[in-house]
Amino acid sequence: MTIVMVEDLEPGSADAGVPAHYGDPMREQRLLETGVGLVDRSNREVIAVPGVERASWLHTLTTQHLSALRAHEGSELLVLSPNGHIEQHAFVTEDGTTAWLDTEPGAGAGLLKYLEMMRFFTQVEPREASAEIAVLSLVGPGAAALFPDLAAPRVHPVPETRFAAGSVPSQATSLYSVRAFEGGLARRVPLGVDLLVPRSAKDAVIEKLGVAPAGLWAYEAARVAARIPRLGWETDHRTIPAEVELMATSVHMEKGCYRGQETVARVHNLGRPPRRQVLLHLDGVATDHPPAHGTAVELDGRAVGFVGTAVRHHELGMIALAVLKRNVPDDARLTVGESAAAIDAE
Template structure:
């Protein structure tokens, strides 16, 4: 089997350390869209938060309602700046004694530093567990068939701008079913099933599953087509949760105070965040290379946003997730580098 690592394609990529593809990225994309493939995402940082007060503590520090999370549940959370900008995003998975937080490669140190600063007298012991736990993902419509005991993800609707206090259920806005799996945990998510397994057992778990392999480039193409945002790609230093579509899965709008909560509430009640996440179709005439992260999106020669992730999709062609100014019209004729781009509405 041909294995091409991410760093062989892009030595500067933050995603180094996992396979980009196994010789046929297009075939791997079709596998993830029509059946199920296994994607090695063990480059993700993982933190462990054991302690009796872990749920109530994370509840007070983050955007998510976590005080009642149980041992068979997972969710998503954000850590915001005092001004409401997205600083951290993580999935949280609880096993009854420990909350496991998995986040983007390289983001764990910043998240751990914040958690350690906020411990005070709380009975929690956050630590870096990246060397202990590896993340693998079963992606595709048949992923759930491999672990039928996992319930479908439940993500609540974002309430309207003028919702009544007390109308949002006092629970996590995204609830992901969790079960023990091969010495670790399995978590049902919108794109399939994430497996948090002991890093020392990663190879044996992959062999035991016997699921066809797919690389991270195929995973990213599926993610972009599904409009799923990623910290550090579809976010910059001033991103608000509503601008990058984090609201439904990661933000509870009626849970009380946390850092940045006033900005989140104000933007939501006004109903018009300054920017929005969109999917762009690029013509691919002048170049067949997807645009790099951070490439400006221009309208009449003026920058109106930036590319988060650009990919070549096996059916849609060259596409990209981008963050644009709110006032850019849906039918605007945009340019991204040498390509003409149109918003998918």
């Protein structure tokens, strides 16, 4: 089997260490859309948070309602700056004794540093656990059939501006079913099922599952088509939660007292975030290479945003997630490098 690593194609990429594809990226994309494929995402970084006060402690530090999170439940959370800008995004998975936080490659050290700074006298012991746990993802409509006992993800819609008090349930806004699996955990998520398995057993788990592999390129194409943002790709140092599609999964609007909460509430009540996340279709006439992360999106020669992740999709062609100024109209004639671009307003 041909295995092409991310670093072989993109030297210096933050996603180094996992396969980009296995010889046929388009076939792998179709597999993730019609069946199920196994994606090695073991470059994700993992923080373990054991301790009897972990749930209430994480509840006070992050945007998510976690005080009621029970064993075998998962969710998503954000850590914000004092001004409400996104600093960290992580999935949280609770096994009854430890909350496992998995985040983007390169983000773990910053998340752990913040947690350690905020320990004070709380009974928690956060530690780096990337050497212990590897993340694998089963992606596609067939993933759920492999774990029929895991309930479908539940995501509470973002409430309208000036919503009535008590209208948001006192629980995590995104709730993911979890169960034990091969010495680790299986977590049902919107794209399929994530597996947090002992790193020492990763190869054995892959062999036992017997699911056809797909590379990170295929995973990224599925993610972009689903409009799911990534920390560091669709976010920059100025990004606030209302600008990207993390509000429903990661922010509880009736939970206060976390850093940056005032900005979240003010922007939500006004209903006017400075920027918004969009899906762009690129014509690909002048070039067949997706634009690099950070490439400017222009309107009449003026920069109005940036490209987060651009991919070549097997059906949609060249597409990208981008963050644009809020006042850019849906029918604007945009350019990205040498390509014309149009907003998918669906």
